[in-house]
Amino acid sequence: MSSQQNKQKDVVNKQMTFALNPKSDFIITDPIKINKTIANDPNYAKSEPAQKTTNFVSNSNIASFQDIEQQKQNIESRCLKKQNKIKHIATRSIAGLKAYTKALKDNQDSLFYKLEINKQTDKNIFLLADGHGDQGAKVSQFAIKQLSDCIFDMIESVDTQPKYVEQLNSNIIASFQRIDSNLANLSNIDITDNGTTMNLVLTFENYLISANIGDTRTFYFQRSDKPDQLGPATFKIKQLSSQHTPEKATESQRILESGGKIEQDTQGFQKTGPLKVKSKKQDIKGATITRSFGDALAKQIGIISLPEIHTFQILQEGFLVLATGSILDMIDIIDICRILTPITPPNSQAAIDCAAGQIIEEARKKAKLQPDIQDDYSLILVYIEIDQA
Numbered sequence: 001m002s003s004q005q006n007k008q009k010d011v012v013n014k015q016m017t018f019a020l021n022p023k024s025d026f027i028i029t030d031p032i033k034i035n036k037t038i039a040n041d042p043n044y045a046k047s048e049p050a051q052k053t054t055n056f057v058s059n060s061n062i063a064s065f066q067d068i069e070q071q072k073q074n075i076e077s078r079c080l081k082k083q084n085k086i087k088h089i090a091t092r093s094i095a096g097l098k099a100y101t102k103a104l105k106d107n108q109d110s111l112f113y114k115l116e117i118n119k120q121t122d123k124n125i126f127l128l129a130d131g132h133g134d135q136g137a138k139v140s141q142f143a144i145k146q147l148s149d150c151i152f153d154m155i156e157s158v159d160t161q162p163k164y165v166e167q168l169n170s171n172i173i174a175s176f177q178r179i180d181s182n183l184a185n186l187s188n189i190d191i192t193d194n195g196t197t198m199n200l201v202l203t204f205e206n207y208l209i210s211a212n213i214g215d216t217r218t219f220y221f222q223r224s225d226k227p228d229q230l231g232p233a234t235f236k237i238k239q240l241s242s243q244h245t246p247e248k249a250t251e252s253q254r255i256l257e258s259g260g261k262i263e264q265d266t267q268g269f270q271k272t273g274p275l276k277v278k279s280k281k282q283d284i285k286g287a288t289i290t291r292s293f294g295d296a297l298a299k300q301i302g303i304i305s306l307p308e309i310h311t312f313q314i315l316q317e318g319f320l321v322l323a324t325g326s327i328l329d330m331i332d333i334i335d336i337c338r339i340l341t342p343i344t345p346p347n348s349q350a351a352i353d354c355a356a357g358q359i360i361e362e363a364r365k366k367a368k369l370q371p372d373i374q375d376d377y378s379l380i381l382v383y384i385e386i387d388q389a
Helices: 003-020 059-079 136-157 162-185 249-257 325-330 333-343 349-367
Strands: 082-094 109-114 124-132 198-204 207-213 217-223 235-239 260-267 270-279 308-313 318-323 377-388
Touching (some): 082 109, 082 198, 082 349, 109 377, 325 349
Antiparallel strands (some): 082 377, 124 198, 207 308
């Protein structure tokens, strides 16, 4: 072979090596690894032992190597799970004022939260209960303790993954029913005319489950660049609870079919105050909610403890808000947006503490203008970030 022919062969080999190895870390002599689950698929090549470098180069060979690299990147991308992470949390619970006298009353609300259950960052629970009646404080405390224990047991025994949401929801419903039964049979608390609302929020991965009975409310204020009907462009607002009050048609229908009646209190010759659930046969104080723990007499006329459950996927960071009905009766969502917008995202614990205090204070100021208002005010305010697991 002549010297000229040797030079041409060297040039061809160098071009071939460059084409087969477009990246310095890609080694053509390594075996190609194929997922075992697709090994029988005729569209995929089986793993083969390393072959000697061939003298044949084609664009199709190069494309196949690039496709394999892309598949590897896609698999790695799918394996990166998103999960919620609690950055800041603030709680407030302040006693209301007695009707007309405006002296401080006993606070009947109870709240609880537990972060990083079983040392897992994404697993957190939040509970808020608004007690009513002379024994309302005892009822709300009992329900909080019982429900938190139930949720801890559930997390340890049930796989908290999105595909098991239905099982989680069924367990939550069973837990609510069990607590109502325990209140009646094991608590030694007089629940004749005493009861409590309950809001539960459980977070795992980047999902949130909210369950509630009564008029205590849960919202997620998700950061958004698009305008929302309920608030400024900063937030997209998702309501994660249902109001169980006599004003709701499905709730009032159940009460009426169970032998109850719905009416306002009478003062002199005038009807006053909110609609209440009352008995046609017995003289009871009446309840402004249609689902609760306790309230034994009202349970005979259609009040139930079955929670409504909302499941929500957290796509972006934002504020989780659990608030008693007394707050949202005095101020609205737009007010909360106005307070939260300047601190989004909160850069310190002091910032979120200040926002929680401002929400409570604005509600209390408006309540002072109404002489018959006597509710307590409780709030859980949480800022949630989304991380890659």
